[in-house]
Structures are given as structure tokens and as C-alpha cells.
Amino acid sequence: MSEKNEKVDDGSHYRRKDLHKYGQASNLKMNEHVKKLQSQGQQIHHLAFGQSPFPVPEKLCSAMQKHAFRNDYVSMSGIADLRSAICQHHNSFPTGYPEALIQPENIVVADGSKILIYLTMVVTDTVVILKAPSWTTYQSQVTLAGRQQIIVNCPFEDEWKITPQNLIQTLEGQEIQEKNLLLIFNNPGNPSGLLYTTEELEALGKVFRRYRILVISDEIYANLTYPDSCYTSLAKFYPEGTVVTTGLSKWSSAGGWRVGYAIFPPQLSNIREAVISAASHTYSCCAAPQQYAATEFLRDIESCKDFMYHTRRILHAVSIMCVKKLRAVGVRVHKSHAGYYIHPDFSNFREDLGRRSIFTGQQMCDAILAETKVALLPGAILHLEEPNSLTTRLCYVNFDGIKALEVSREIGLDQKLGEDFVDCYCQPTVEAIESLAAWCTNLKN
Incomplete structure (x- = not known):
């Protein structure tokens, strides 16, 4: 048998048959893909991965140094x-x-x-x-x-x-x-x-x-x-x-x-x-x-409360901005009550997307990434049995959490964070949402 026709043994015959479609966690895989694009010099608004934008609390870091031995x-x-x-x-x-x-x-x-x-x-x-x-x-x-x-x-x-x-x-x-x-x-x-x-x-x-x-x-x-x-x-x-x-x-x-x-x-x-x-x-x-x-x-407890109360109110302010701007262009989305996610539904744009031969959430997210440099996780993998779902998971965390936390502490918990705070200290997320909203508006044209 020639070397060209030899079948390479990759161990697939050992693998469980029920795992033939089993792959890496989609969110982690997407995160690696976006980081690769960024390493190539592309400016990507990464809204596809749920990782806190804030620094590890100083108390936790100092304790780790103390117990590293x-x-x-x-x-x-x-x-x-x-x-x-x-x-x-x-x-x-x-x-x-x-x-x-x-x-x-x-x-x-x-x-x-x-x-x-x-x-x-x-x-x-x-x-x-x-x-x-x-x-x-x-x-x-x-x-x-x-x-x-x-x-x-x-x-x-x-x-x-x-x-x-x-x-x-x-x-x-x-x-x-x-x-x-x-x-x-x-x-x-x-x-x-x-x-x-x-x-x-x-x-x-x-x-x-x-x-x-x-x-x-x-x-x-x-x-x-x-x-x-x-x-x-x-x-x-x-x-x-x-x-x-x-x-x-x-x-x-x-x-x-x-x-x-x-x-x-x-x-x-x-x-x-x-x-x-x-x-x-x-x-x-x-x-x-x-x-x-x-x-x-x-x-x-006081260190925990300080970190917790400041970070969650920052995320709350960012979430309000995201929901407001997306709803304004016709995206269906519920407000978030915790964490750093919203789950926008673009089904109102199904006919407009269809004219561009976009029929699935994956195709939609691919187009959004290519045309706006905004990375989103397609909802089909979250809906489990609905491949044509036009939803996404959007993680509003691509801002400088270190600076935002610092300013929030300077303002104090007795003062509310307004829209100007988000505009000033969470600007990358604002830009990403505005780009996404503009993309939706252009679908109608």
C-alpha cells in the first residue's frame, strides 16, 4: 500500500460512539477564536464570553501570596x-x-x-x-x-x-x-x-x-x-x-x-x-x-461587601444601557437582573435576514462578527433543539473593570451611577452595542 493511501490511525476507533459529535465547550472555543483574531491585530468587541471584567480583590490576592507555600x-x-x-x-x-x-x-x-x-x-x-x-x-x-x-x-x-x-x-x-x-x-x-x-x-x-x-x-x-x-x-x-x-x-x-x-x-x-x-x-x-x-x-465580610456592591451596580448600569439601545431598534430582549448576560432575540428581523440568505443564529453571528467586529455566542447551542433560533448570548463585559471599579469607589455607594458613567468608563461596550444596533437598523434598508 502506498504511503499516500495509508489511513492514519487517530484513535477514533477507541472513542465512544455516542460522543461522535462531542466537542469543546462552545463558549471556551469561541473565546479562543476571538483571542486568535485579536492576536492578529483585529479590533474585536468580545461579547461572547462570560468572564468578569473586574480585578481579583486585593484581599484575595494578598492571601494567595501568603499561602502559596x-x-x-x-x-x-x-x-x-x-x-x-x-x-x-x-x-x-x-x-x-x-x-x-x-x-x-x-x-x-x-x-x-x-x-x-x-x-x-x-x-x-x-x-x-x-x-x-x-x-x-x-x-x-x-x-x-x-x-x-x-x-x-x-x-x-x-x-x-x-x-x-x-x-x-x-x-x-x-x-x-x-x-x-x-x-x-x-x-x-x-x-x-x-x-x-x-x-x-x-x-x-x-x-x-x-x-x-x-x-x-x-x-x-x-x-x-x-x-x-x-x-x-x-x-x-x-x-x-x-x-x-x-x-x-x-x-x-x-x-x-x-x-x-x-x-x-x-x-x-x-x-x-x-x-x-x-x-x-x-x-x-x-x-x-x-x-x-x-x-x-x-x-x-466588609471587603466582600465592598467589592460585591460596587461591581454589581456597575454591571447593572451597563445592562440598562444595552437593553435600552437594543430595544430602540426592535430587538426583543428582557432586562437582566444579575450577572453579565442578556439574551437578545432577533426574530423580528427574520424576514430581513432571509433576504441576505441568513437563516440560523450561527449565520447571523458570523455576519455580525464579519461586518461589525462584535463577537456573540449564537443561541442555537443554548436552545438545544432549535437550530434556527435567532437569539444570542451577549456578555457586556468588554470594558476596563479596573478603572470602572476605581471610579465607582470614588463616587461612593450613596450616589447612583448614571448614563454618563457608562459612557465614560464602559465605552468599549457602548461602542459594541451601538455597532450592533446600527447593523440591525441597516437590515431594514
Whole structure:
């Protein structure tokens, strides 16, 4: 056989057949693509990746320097001092967590909350329920864990939220008799910044209890709830069946530090022990220096509050600008209540896009990137089963968070941040949104 015709063995015959379409996390892949374009000298407005624009808090950095020497394998569930500090932290903010939940023995610390969501799936015998739209990794983890999935489609009219009605309707159309169910819940939400009201959570809790659904409530953006909104945990209304996952990544601008944790109610102690066992055979423990540094930081409640209150009000002001300018040109979009995302729906432009042979969200985002240099994540990968969705996830974080934070502190929390603050200190995001709005306007011409 000639060398030209030889088939190169790339190991594909070893790969699981159900993973033939399995690829990298779309948000991370997009982030690398944009960084490559930027390294080539292209000026890209990067609104496709959800990473905090603010610096890691000084208190956290100094604590890390202090504890960098630590190299021991620590407890698989996290050092005792950190778990106590986590309880102190949560008890300092009104979240509605039951007292019995926020106890050190209920907490498992890991290198990010993502692995804890995955391991909870792996150690349970469940069919996994996902809402659409949702964070892209949830579905990929379900596939990797080899679990059956059920998709609950949540429309714009419901603010992209899962409701008792659409959940029940979806479940009644499935053969789920004698099957255990696990729902991945996200509040506040990614990709839309949604926030469930106490009335909505109470109603959902009743349905979860009726179907005996185990819920992983991903509440990683809770500490970034905006000043005009009110966050309450699902655990208040469904304490016996809710596993809360969260961490430092989003609110304290420490995504790359990989410090996350899960809080298991006493009623689910068996699952917690199974996750700890799985941890011992996978990541072993969260890195020791990060744990000791996080302990010092979380115990300084005033430093946490200062950083949290300033950064979230800046994000709130930027979100208001984004929604206002996009709505003005006909984009359908709900306001964000937390985090740094909105989920714009461009379906009002479907006919105009069709005249340019643009029929999918991916085609639309490709055109926007090419013509405006604004990078967005297409909504089709978030809607899971709707390839023609004309939505995007927009992350309004491409501004100088160091300068914005500095000026916000100079202004003081007793003074509001106006539109002039966003125009002056978040200018790259303003430019990106104005370019996107102009692109939409030009579609009509």
C-alpha cells in the first residue's frame, strides 16, 4: 500500500460512539477564536464570553501570596475553616437558605462548581431534565455522563424561565414511570440574567416535590444580583431535594482560581458522600493555596461587601444601557437582573435576514462578527433543539473593570451611577452595542 493511501490511525476507533459529535465547550472555543483574531491585530468587541471584567480583590490576592507555600493534599470535602467561612459568608446576606442547610458538614469544596454538577449526575441513577435556553455545558455533561435527557423549552414570553405548566406538560409526554429525575436549575440565569420570584420558586417547589425531582440549583451568579432585584434560593421552598452549587468564580472575579462548592441538604447526605468518593478518584481536592486564601477573604465580610456592591451596580448600569439601545431598534430582549448576560432575540428581523440568505443564529453571528467586529455566542447551542433560533448570548463585559471599579469607589455607594458613567468608563461596550444596533437598523434598508 502506498504511503499516500495509508489511513492514519487517530484513535477514533477507541472513542465512544455516542460522543461522535462531542466537542469543546462552545463558549471556551469561541473565546479562543476571538483571542486568535485579536492576536492578529483585529479590533474585536468580545461579547461572547462570560468572564468578569473586574480585578481579583486585593484581599484575595494578598492571601494567595501568603499561602502559596501550601502543597499538601487537604480534605476531599474542603478544609474545615473554609467550609465554616462559607457558612459565615452566606449567613451575612439575605438569601433565604434554611438554617439546617448552611452547615459546614453539608458543604463540598471542589476545583470549580462545574465538576460538582457533573459528579452529582454521575453518582445518581437519573434521567436529567434541562431547560432551554441554558448554559451550554449542562447538556454536554449529560452526554458525557451517559444520561438520558428531557428538554423543557422555555419561550421568550415566559422570560426564558421554566414554569410549572411547561414542566408538567413536558413530563406528561415522557415515559418516566419508576425513573428518578434530576433537574438542573439555574438562578440567576445564564444566558439571560433571569431571576425567579419567590412566588415562582414556591410554585416550582410544589411540582418538584410532586414528582420527587432531585434539583441541582446552580446559583453561581447570586452574589451579582442587581440592587433593584431580590434573590431567593430555591432551597427555601424545596429544602429536602435541592443541591445548591456556587463559588467564587463570578462575583469575586476569580474564574481561573477554580474554587466552587456544593451545599447538600441533610436529607441527601448519601449523595454527598458519593460525590466525595468520586472526588477522591478524580480531582482529589481543591488546590490548598486557593482554599486558605478563600477562607481569609470570605471571613472579611466588609471587603466582600465592598467589592460585591460596587461591581454589581456597575454591571447593572451597563445592562440598562444595552437593553435600552437594543430595544430602540426592535430587538426583543428582557432586562437582566444579575450577572453579565442578556439574551437578545432577533426574530423580528427574520424576514430581513432571509433576504441576505441568513437563516440560523450561527449565520447571523458570523455576519455580525464579519461586518461589525462584535463577537456573540449564537443561541442555537443554548436552545438545544432549535437550530434556527435567532437569539444570542451577549456578555457586556468588554470594558476596563479596573478603572470602572476605581471610579465607582470614588463616587461612593450613596450616589447612583448614571448614563454618563457608562459612557465614560464602559465605552468599549457602548461602542459594541451601538455597532450592533446600527447593523440591525441597516437590515431594514
